Amino acid sequence: MTFETQDLMPSDEGLAQAATLLRAGGLVAMPTETVYGLAGDASNSVAVARIFAAKARPTFNPLIAHVTGLKMAETLAVFDDRARAVAAAFWPGALTLVLPLRPDAGLSPLVTAGLPTVAIRCPAHPVAQALLLAFGGPLAAPSANPSGRVSPTRADHVRQGLAGRIDAVLDSGACAVGIESTILGLDGAPTLLRPGGIPVEALEAMLGPIAIGGDAHKPNAPGQLASHYAPEAGVRLGVTVPMPDEVWVGFGPGCAGAALSLSPVGDLVEAAAALFQTLREADMLAGPGGRIAFAPVPETGLGRAINDRLRRAAAPRPPVQP
Template structure:
């Protein structure tokens, strides 16, 4: 089935139209500070099935429910003092919490992939917040791209990947963070389930040591599949001397001669914001059957999330 994908602007009229589409079970790509999300009514099973179909996403991979704040989140998940404190410190923002699902949450089982936990985020982007308020309920919103491919940080990226498969794109401009949210499991000991826009060091400063979890074969949060964020070209990592014909993507001042750079000055915030657009640009330069080589990126702060995405982009394709 194909759709005439509407282009909407974040005006009162555009937000009203987007909310009406969502209430009717439709899908609207919305901007967040991390990446564009493909939003649908998290309580509507048909809408959730449409998300999985539009993205060709495996249904065992759970979704993130987006909310206006803690009050709405507590209708979906069981919070305790610790999780409330973390939410107060990092919401709205690029942190997703995985918490025990409330029995009366009313979410489609597709959102949680049948698990007894739910992933919840309160986005900071003003357009996402405006749409959540206009809609009046939780929106499940995985990244608005075909499953496994490079995540979208601009409305044009969404149109390129999902045009004709979804009802509308709400254009809020480029995403500032440019990399998906950090996912923190708090249904037991604090566990990092996906590195992202909030560095784990910031979480550990509040919580103490944070373990690492996640299973590519049985995900309990998004972003855990071994192959993900993949361009068409092959990807090689940690490259200081590229092979002939490779598109070399540099980082910092040691990558002179690189065709592209995540950050010439070695700024991890700049690199995170540029990552997915750079992957797309390098893919276009490499062409069919080409290869992309990435210079080393430090495994600290946002570098952990950047390297996580790059490792998944370089993994063998299913």
């Protein structure tokens, strides 16, 4: 089923319309500081099922519940002193916490994929916060793109992938961070479940050494599938000398001749913000059956999140289901 997708502006009127759609079980793409999220009422199983259907997302892959702050978050999950301290330090912001689910949380089981934990984030984007306040409850919101494809950092990216499948797009320009949130498991020992917009070094400065976790076959948080963030073209990584038929994406000043660059000066913040838009541009340049080659990116700070996304973009694609 397809229908008209409305374009809404982040005015009082647009936010009120978006909240009305959400209360009726509709889906609204909303801006966050990381990427655009596809928001639906996290307590409404029909709305959450529509998220999975619109994205063609596997239902074993849990979603993130977005909240206005710690007070709302504590109605959904069990926070200990450690979790409260981490939330105080990094919220609002690009950090998702995976915590034990409260028995009385009232979330659709589809949000947690039936797991005893829930992923929660308090976004910093003022429009996301305004929509959460207007709606008055938690919103389930994975990235607003077809599952496994390049994440959207602009409203046009959302329309390209989901127009006709969702009710509205709340347009607030380009996302500042440009890469999804870091996901930290705190239902036991601190565990990095997905690198993202908060460098793991910042978390380790507060918590000490953090283990690496996540299972592509049984994900307990979003962004763990082996093949993800994929353009149509094939992707090759760590390339300093590209093949003649490859679109070369550089990083830093030593990439003369690159068609595109994540950051000509080698700035990881700039590279993270540009990653998904650059993937889209490289895909267009490569054309059908083409290939993209990425120059090496340091595995430090935000480089860890950038390389995580690039490795998943380069991974073998799952077979297309008939």
